[in-house]
Amino acid sequence: MLRDALPKIITPLPGPKAKAVIGRRAKAVPSVIRCGYPCVIKRGEGAMVEDVDGNVFLDWVGGVGVLNIGYSQPEVVAAVKEQADRYFHAMFNIVTHEGYVSLAEKLNEIMPVKGKVRNTMFANSGAEADENAVKIAKSYTKRPNIIVFSGAFHGRTLLTMTMTSKKSYSYGLGPYPDGVYRAEYPNLYRAPKGYTREEAVNYYLEKLNRVFEEASPAEFVAAIVAEPVQGEGGFVPAPIEWVKAVRKLCDEKGILLIADEVQTGFGRSGKMFVSNYWEEAGCAPDIIAAAKSIAGGVPLSAVTARKEIFDGVTPGVIGGTFGGNALACAAALKVLEIMKRDNLCGRSLEIAGKCRSVFLSWKDKYEEVGDVRGVGCMMGIEFVKDKGTKEPYPELVKNIINEAALHGLLIENAGTYDNVIRFLCPLVVTDAQLDSGLNILENAIKSSAAKLKK
Ligand SMILES: Cc1ncc(COP(=O)(O)O)c(C=O)c1O
Structure with a gap:
């Protein structure tokens, strides 16, 4: 075989x-x-x-992090076929389909965002999840700016390519959306020479704090968006001491912490999400954007946050035709079941x-x-x-x-x-x-x- x-x-x-x-x-x-x-x-x-x-x-690429469960997992294939026999699609603003609801319930249980009462919405790609997460944060906080990092990759839409660090992804495509500011990601391997881990973490925190002085005062910042382990940026994990300090900063300044778990999610890290490690250390994010391995290769992405955050979003600003498509939800429900069972x-x-x-x-x-x-x-x-x-x-x-x-x-x-x-x-x-x-x-x-x- x-x-x-x-x-x-x-x-x-x-x-x-x-x-x-x-x-x-x-x-x-x-x-x-x-x-x-x-x-x-x-x-x-x-x-x-x-x-x-x-x-x-x-x-060993696995569709760039899409195939944590592997190619053609027979039970996932059967779940998608069974769904296909009933219907492919029912636009969620018009016809409620149970797969969407069941999957949201499941993710509300397992996505380690701050707050016990949670909501989840679905989109189709990682970029869409990130873009929605930012829209949700802006709409809830009523603040215009976000902070992202050097080495970051968040996608190829106009907003997410602006959030992405490498300029070859957005070369010549300006003007870019305003209000996206960048701090240095805590890369311990490339910290200034001779720094101890503690000194390096402090150095990167100082760089982040400078953004508030030199680019956007904190009271205008809706969210700090970070990949818990940078993917395209070179598989660089954020040190937990740094995450704890950033969490504290966010709490003090009313800023939301968004974890982009598009590449890190669904078992890759040894837990379902790297944010599970963050949660254990007392620094869970406010919003998680997930995609890639969520549905084993059927396009789907998700944004989870506590209900209070979603309740603050202006009606109409989030959603989309294919988000939470029935085939994708059927696949994702089976993926989650198998990941746990196996x-x-x-x-x-x-x-x-x-x-x-x-x-x-x-x-x-x-x-x-x-x-x-x-x-x-x-x-x-x-x-x-x-x-x-x-x-x-x-x-x-x-x-x-x-x-x-x-x-x-x-x-x-x-x-x-x-x-x-x-x-x-x-x-x-x-x-x-x-x-x-x-x-x-x-x-x-x-x-x-x-x-x-x-
Ligand atoms: C961390 C991260 N965010 C967002 C994206 C964008 O995902 P998509 O290509 O599905 O839009 C990627 C894709 O590699 C990613 O690794």
Whole structure:
């Protein structure tokens, strides 16, 4: 069965059938929607993909964090089919469908936002969830501004690309929405040289406080929006001391704390949300935006907050035609049931334990591995030219990714400098598949480093 298979490449890549589709793609689809991988999928099961030529890949990208539950989980497939037999869609402003209500009830129970009485609304993508979260915060606080961070990625709509840090996502597309201010994200690896953890956290808090003096006084700030572990920004976790201090700041100044859990959510971190760790430390966010793995690959996103916040929103400003689509809600309800039943959070910690120790051994072994970090199974390996100067090494990462793909392992980069390899493997991966992936990745690191040294 593909679900239990190991990577196996039987043709040159891309194979002949894949090459034909990639050729058609080049003609029919804008080239700016990029793809450098030689894989054209025929079917997927668990953590494995079979391409149209019969090659088998191990997928450690998982649709960029969408496939925590793996490809084609049979019970999720059955739930979607069963829903499809009854109806696809019932616009929620016109016809109430129970799936939406049941899923909202479930998320109100498990999303660790501040406050016990909670509401949830649905949209379709991560960007929409983030954009709605900001609209909700502005409408509730009646304040115009927000604070976001260096390294942040929140999506590609006009507001979310403005919130996103890397300017290549919004180059030449101004004018941008006003009232979006940026502070430095607490990146402990790249804190000023010689700083202790405590000094680094204080340094970043000081940078955040400066925004109130130099950009927007606190009383005009509706929300601070942070990814608990930055995804595109390079898999950088926010230190819990920093989160606690930010929570305190928000409480003192009447600002809402929004956690963008689009990439971090649904078991990836070893808990359902990184905000569960925040909650345990007494610093739960006010609003959580979630998407990606929520419905195992059917487009869906969610925003959860305490009811009082939603009650303060002007009627009409949130919603949308497809938000909470019936097929997506059916998938999400089954995903949540399976994640709990099969203890995928526990599996996430098991996988993390195994891989983290291997990644850390590479840090000792290879001069190019500068940092290994993450929360649970959301791990990143940062590659540098020199451990002392920490100069990013994106050329090496590019080479490693290409090399790994040629041997049947799909991995992706991340980071402001494109020099981080991210680990987003489906949580249903088998131990044998993990071993095989670790082997392919280490060989790719060795051969790419040797090649670039020549
Ligand atoms: C943290 C975060 N927020 C928002 C988004 C945007 O999600 P979408 O591409 O579904 O709009 C992403 C996508 O990668 C993300 O990682």
